Amino acid sequence: MLHEGVDAAERLSRLTADRAVSDKFSPVPPTSVIHMFNAITHSQIYVLDQDQALDFYVGKLGLEVNADVDMGFMRWLTVSVPGHPDRQVLLEKPGPPAMSEETAEQVRELLTKGALGSALILTTDDCRKTYETLLARGVEFTDEPTERPYGIDCGLRDPFGNHLRFTQLKD
Numbered sequence: 001m002l003h004e005g006v007d008a009a010e011r012l013s014r015l016t017a018d019r020a021v022s023d024k025f026s027p028v029p030p031t032s033v034i035h036m037f038n039a040i041t042h043s044q045i046y047v048l049d050q051d052q053a054l055d056f057y058v059g060k061l062g063l064e065v066n067a068d069v070d071m072g073f074m075r076w077l078t079v080s081v082p083g084h085p086d087r088q089v090l091l092e093k094p095g096p097p098a099m100s101e102e103t104a105e106q107v108r109e110l111l112t113k114g115a116l117g118s119a120l121i122l123t124t125d126d127c128r129k130t131y132e133t134l135l136a137r138g139v140e141f142t143d144e145p146t147e148r149p150y151g152i153d154c155g156l157r158d159p160f161g162n163h164l165r166f167t168q169l170k171d
Helices: 008-016 021-025 050-060 101-112 127-136
Strands: 042-046 064-070 075-080 088-092 119-123 141-148 151-157 163-169
Touching (some): 042 101, 127 141, 127 163
Parallel strands (some): 042 088, 119 163
Antiparallel strands (some): 064 075, 141 151
């Protein structure tokens, strides 16, 4: 139905142009949204060898182990920034019970190509100093420290193909 030469879709577009996507399609007005969650406690990245992952994430990057539990069907291995156990990264080996062996093989192939898009972004107080320290520990970088609008950051890959960055944020 046309109204003064403007169809309904265009009227809706004009009414919602300055609203967030989540607000445009939410059946509940933003003022009455109930907060159901308190925090993100765990995220996961795939690794091919959990002992090698420990060597890299703990031995080279300086993270600390939060949990290393043999659950029988899998090893639950998490690391975090020292002093911040509230945000853990699960270093998960692709395979059962989460996926079939056929799917796990596909994930392993994509992982080694760096094609999974897994990313971990850390912050540091001194990007250049951290870069030099990690370089001396044998970490291979994809990007040297670079000035960005938000601070200084650089990129690296873990031994499995996961993309990592660390950033020194501007004050």
